[in-house]
Amino acid sequence: MSENDASQQPSHTARGAAELELGQDTLDLLRSRLAAVAEDTVRAITEEVPGYAGAFTGPMGATIQAAVQLALGGFLNLAGQPRAGDPGTPMAPALEGAYALGRGEARGGRSMDALLAAYRVGARVAWRDLSATAVDAGLPAGTVSKFAGLVFAYIDELSAASVAGHTDELATTGRVRQRYLQRLGHSLLRGDPVDRLAAAAERADWAPPRTLTAVVLPAGRVRTLLTALDPRTLRPDEDLPDLQADEDESELGVLLVPDADGPRRRALLRTLQGHDATAGPARPWADVRESYLRVLRARRLGLIDQPGQGEAAVDTEQHLAALVVSSDPAALADLRRRALAPLDGVRPSTAERLAETLREWLLHQGRRDDVAAVLHVHPQTVRYRMGQIRELYGDRLQDPDVVLDLTVALARG
Template sequence: MSEPNTIPAAVAQAMRDELPSVAGHTVAEIIVEVPSYADAFSGRMGQKIGGAVELALGGFLELATASTGADPSTPIRPALAAAYELGRGEARDGRSMDALQAAYRVGARVSWREMSATAVRAGLSAEQLARFAELVFAFIDQLSAASVAGHADELATTGRVRQRYLERLATLLLTGAPAEQLLAAAERADWAPPRTLTAVLLPEARVRGAMVSLDPRTLRTTDDVQDPAGEGELMVLLVPDAEGRSRPALLRSLDGRCAVVGPARPWTEAQGSYARVSRAVQLGLAPEGSAPLDTETRLTELVLRGDEAALADLRSRALAPLAELGDSAREKLIETLRSWLLHQGRRDAVAAELFVHPQTVRYRMGQLRELYGARLEDPRAVLELVLALGVQPEGTGA
């Protein structure tokens, strides 16, 4: 006599004899009701999946006929392992679990319909049939849960691996690796190269919010950059195709995020954009208000402050003729000379800028010509003066 919670051996054997037929019908109905599997189940693949279904059902029948003292997980362990791998395969093929879950529902219905009919013909009692139904659907739930776990694990694994590849690509870009190496790294990371990349430097705490509105291909580095102001770590983003008309949109999206934005460069030359934002941060250039610091609008400062010591020497030499004057006189002449150079000698424009009478400008320029002599007509000397007066050193009042 069989246990009340198990299927009699004779009934189980009858159902086991029907397994190839049940597996075939299951695959056929899945193809009809889950169209996304139509191609996957065709030909040899369909035979392979049919065999897997038959194996799973065979494991289920072993479970259904096992005595209460047996380990209930033993008969279905291979089926659960196969379901787990099936879920991983779905993730690798880029499919969600929706289709597979639908296939499980179809499989449960077909298996129950056909196997229960065979069981009834073989003499299964109503009580045992009810127990059989519970086992069928509990078994399908276990298979489904195993596939979900496999799908999630594969996504997590492939996601981590791809993220490492993307981070490696970002590092290579910032260090100026050869184009061939960059192309290989981009292919390995499954990353479609853009036309250009723009480096953006911003506080680590602002990165997540910024990424929401940026191109999905945006790369980020894992190596933090120390903020010279001592306000925490900075991170580098490499934003694709943010040049031309797209640049204003990038700047707007970074409003309020304390960002420094470099120039757009061909993607294999992104190191140049990164060097620009790094230099801006090192020099202490700061944005105005909440807008990001656009290095394209601060090129003069970047050029002039490229070598602070050299600029100081140049300034000292260029302004040497004024060294013997008093502070007030020197300040007024420097102010006038700067305006005269910027306005290319247009006296009225200089007077308007300085809020003085044109005759005052004429008088001051006369003093300057006496001090500088022919040097105010020498292009090289004029260039040195333009550079020397382009940045106002702290404490000079000039």
Template sequence: MSDVDPGHATAAARGAAELDLDDAAAGLLRSRLPAVAEETVRAIVAEVPGYANALARPIGANIQGAVQLALGGFLSLASRPLAGDPATPLAPALDGAYALGRGEARSGRSMFALLAAYRVGARVAWRGLSATAVEAGLSPQTLSKFAELVFAYIDELSAASVAGHTDELATTGRVRERYLQQLGHGLLRGDPVDHLAALADRANWDPPGSLTVVVLPSSHVRAALGLLDQRSLRPEEELPDLDEDDAGSDLAVLLVPDADGPARAALLRTLRGQDAVVGPGRPWTSVRESYLRVLRARRLRVTAVGGAPVDTEQHLASLVVGADPAALADLRRQVLAPFADLRPATAERLVETLREWLLHQGRRDDVAAALHVHPQTVRYRMGHVRELFGERLDDSEVVLALTVALALP
């Protein structure tokens, strides 16, 4: 019996301290350990779907090693009650269980299969060990404590594996998130393709056929991400190319995979009510084009109605015309020069009428309806415009320049 205070030991260590296992029984158990380990491995491979056919794969050696280490650790604990640190006999087995949990996480497996393996292993190992313990002549009381020790030990191994699995996910998750952030920023900057491909590989991110940029308030990101492809990227902090207004606002950028073509309608429905602006789909390494398109739409104050997101594909003419604001201003001054000497109010009415006349291809009734005036008013105003422009209104190049100059209100 151990002189360790059971109150300061783990459940398994306390169980070992209370166990009266003589050298003969320990020797018999040790001699049967390889057979018990072999039977335990076979049962795990047969009964746990995640480890089916494992013996033919590299993981098979991991399972065999883990079972042998666990059983060896148990027997050391059971046959050598503690005189010092309660964790000493447990340490190698617990370290092995912790490493096993980390390995499962690195392999992309959840803890479900490993915990199932512990349950199966405990049942099969107990069956073999208990039969040997009875053969060794253990008393019913000692056998009962032996059973308690088996299951307390398995619980501690399971807890160590869960801790290893959790720690590995936390570590690899942080590293992967760092690479995903670098990838997202590289995509928005338009970094070289080989650099982007390397980042995608490091982040274990499977490149999609296309990416679509969505810009929306940060407060709406959580709701949106819950409905979008899990591969969606969200670059954060120091977003490139923002103007002063956007740089000071609480904006988020999402890069959504494979949301072009027929899938675009579903993306727009998903973003309804999220105050989003949606760029065009582009090959994933060219998504900067989609990003810049969205930023232009925001600068032009393109809007949608009824809670729908702004679909930049529905505002291409406005985006083209507004691509160079300085050039557009120069063009307006140039083509609207005939109005320069009029009173501002008169010039404004005539420019408004000319714009609707161009947009409605001279259909007087449609122009009047758009301006909420009588058709005769349209006739009078356009007569004045013709006086100012003369034959230039019959010149297709002049009409084109006027149409472009007046395309935006």
């Protein structure tokens, strides 16, 4: 219901009020009592509705009192107009005012509870005073009864207009804030300057956490996962930066999760289980781009497709060596060629077996039985192969720099 809807809808109350036979003298008498009725109504509301205790003092009280008087006067205008007239027109100002009142309550961060309670109290007090005046004017009991029903129906229409205004304002505010949160998320993924990020956070009414952790997962899993995460989690789901041509943005979702570092990281990874998600490292909130880029690199390395892993969450912190080794593929290829050059003189199949044995020998610090167990060969086979390797490398296997180069060159990226 929009503001125009509130003021232009046909009204059963308006038609009923126009059919009341109050007479001009009765209408004049009721109008003369409006100021006093409005004063009593405001007093009762401030006394009986906790949310408005003391809220209507000073100039605000006079303003609200005038608004109440206007609303009641609008009803009497309905009752006093000719039956042939448009019964909706006199209600327009009151309904527009009620709609605006509801929007104002939402902008002030208040729920509708207090305002609806105020309407209930106002209806009771207004009818008590107006009915006493109607009886004094000598209205028939049937007319007084109909008058009562229409007064309460009128208050119901005003409260409905306020609810509509409150709902519309919340929806509008929510959409605006969501757009600001989206822009903040995009700024973080782009790595915008800190001052720009701080301004974007302030616009979005988002209190920056200590850290943010980037999580990338299938877009279809995002909505379900969000309900289990910190409410401050950001969801920049459009125009994701740094994606390669073969990465379909519509299939990916990104979440920036606040304060998921330290012991909380284990809880985050448990939450991510079953969602085919990859989690980057926690970073100071303004530096979360680093976390995001690491996740993208991990996905490109195929860490999410390891055998037997299924939909378990991938923790990039458990794959740092692979990420480091793969950071410069060309440099790694050059290092491998240089470090493994002594194997160039043997057959390729033999060179592959020797390189595999050397790798496990370095990793297990020369423990022959452990190497044999990993390679599924006899320990004597390991001894034979290492004899070949020592012949090819000579004293270089005693050089720490050579050992470091071989360890890195033989690492599995």
